[in-house]
Amino acid sequence: MMNQQQFEKMKNGKGFIAALDQSGGSTPKALAAYGIGEDAYTNAKEMFDLVHDMRTRIITSPSFDPDSILGAILFEQTMDSKIEGLYTADYLAEKKGIVPFLKVDKGLADESNGVQLMKPINDLDETLRRANERHIFGTKMRSVIKKANPEAIKEVVDQQFEIGKQILAAGLVPIIEPEVDINSSEKEQCEEILKTEILNQLDQLNEDQNVMLKLSIPTQKNFYKELINHPRVVRVVALSGGYSTEVANEKLKENDGLIASFSRALSQDLNVNQSDEEFNDTLNRAVQSIYEASV
Known part of the structure; x- marks a missing residue:
């Protein structure tokens, strides 16, 4: 099931993970940022075709470079679409040497007790079966924490790990993503509770159960060191959480061993109307700046 070569790359490689997984709700925003307004499509299919064109342009760009990019997180529709005749995950793995991940969550529940569960x-079992068929290495799923409520944060982490174990059982590596809202007035307290809960869960995993973590960049430098060094953790990656590329990169640099998994920060300056040269140069600048912050 699991590709050992990809596992080694994720564990020890230098670089970052590109998040290309904006889904239904955030797709119009992603397209608008790319210079395609809502008048350019009349239905969901046309919208997703335009998004796939955008992602294809990013992935096939020479600037989308395996020396800097370890992995890429895909949206389900992208997994089922092709690039130059290959399914996206196969294109990434075979043509680029980049490890493919799939976003599997169905979005966030309404906020309750200061958190949003998934x-x-x-249809997770069916999705995991298809992910294996499409040669996906791992998955990603996101919850959000806004208040330092110990019971609620425990519930977030329990849900993440419960589903994470189902993903492990299918032979895939889960990226556990309990995001702490960067605008929370209790961000630092949230992170303290979160770290304790994650460590509790990690300590209960078997030796063949290895996970990745995707976390907001902590308020306190190197606060997640124990998580990064934990034997059950393949890698800890950071989300940009709404910080601009510059700010996210600066904060990331202060944390040893933490690498980026940015979406908006990667593509914020790309535009559909750029020439290939402009597009590739712009993407290259973003990739290099995120890479440098990650290593």
């Missing part, structure tokens, strides 16, 4: 993922 909505139920009813």
